Amino acid sequence: MHRTIRFALPVAAAASALLLSGCANEDAPFGIEAGDAFDTDIPDDTEIPDMPEFDEDDLGGDTGDLGSDTGGDTGGTGDLGGDTTATSFDGDWYVDLTDTDNSHNLYIGGTTVMFIEDMGSEGDYCNQGTIDSAGNITLGGCTVYGSVEWTDMSATATLNGDGTMSVTWASGLQETYQNQYAY
Numbered sequence: 001m002h003r004t005i006r007f008a009l010p011v012a013a014a015a016s017a018l019l020l021s022g023c024a025n026e027d028a029p030f031g032i033e034a035g036d037a038f039d040t041d042i043p044d045d046t047e048i049p050d051m052p053e054f055d056e057d058d059l060g061g062d063t064g065d066l067g068s069d070t071g072g073d074t075g076g077t078g079d080l081g082g083d084t085t086a087t088s089f090d091g092d093w094y095v096d097l098t099d100t101d102n103s104h105n106l107y108i109g110g111t112t113v114m115f116i117e118d119m120g121s122e123g124d125y126c127n128q129g130t131i132d133s134a135g136n137i138t139l140g141g142c143t144v145y146g147s148v149e150w151t152d153m154s155a156t157a158t159l160n161g162d163g164t165m166s167v168t169w170a171s172g173l174q175e176t177y178q179n180q181y182a183y
């Protein structure tokens with residue numbers, strides 16, 4: 001039995017190679033015979049039809065005034081204490097920008113909040129927090145690192161005129177954060 005298998009395997013391999021290469025097969029897949037090259041005949045520009053003329057009347061109505069050529073107020077970083085919409089809280093906020101490894105960190109993007117207690121062994125991490133337009137923060141999806149759990153799951157944030165953000169946690173802890181993106 002072992003002799004039969006030893007003989008059959010090389011025969012099967014040779015037959016597979018011949019079939020895959022398309023030898024002696026006039027009905028090759030996709031109409032490509034072995035050794036055929038791809039068609040590289042590229043039409044010149046006289047064979048390509050012209051594009052239709054653009055007609056502004058076909059836009060479906062007045063598009064309105066899109067603004068002046070001088071631009072407008074883009075928000076920028078000049079007035080970090082501006083209106084209190086959820087996006088105005090956007091940033092990477094730390095209590096101490098000179099020691100970010102040991103500082104509380106609030107990363108806010110839109111209405112999503114991530115909180116990191118610190119980057120040390122006691123640094124709990126909450127990655128499913130939210131913030132609303134009034135600055136109400138709710139933390140969720142927290143993972144405890146170390147022996148002491150971060151228990152403040154809600155806070156109120158207020159943007160200050162100097163570009164900082166004041167946060168008052170449910171426990172009464174008050175902190176002032178600086179936006180790393182602003183410096």
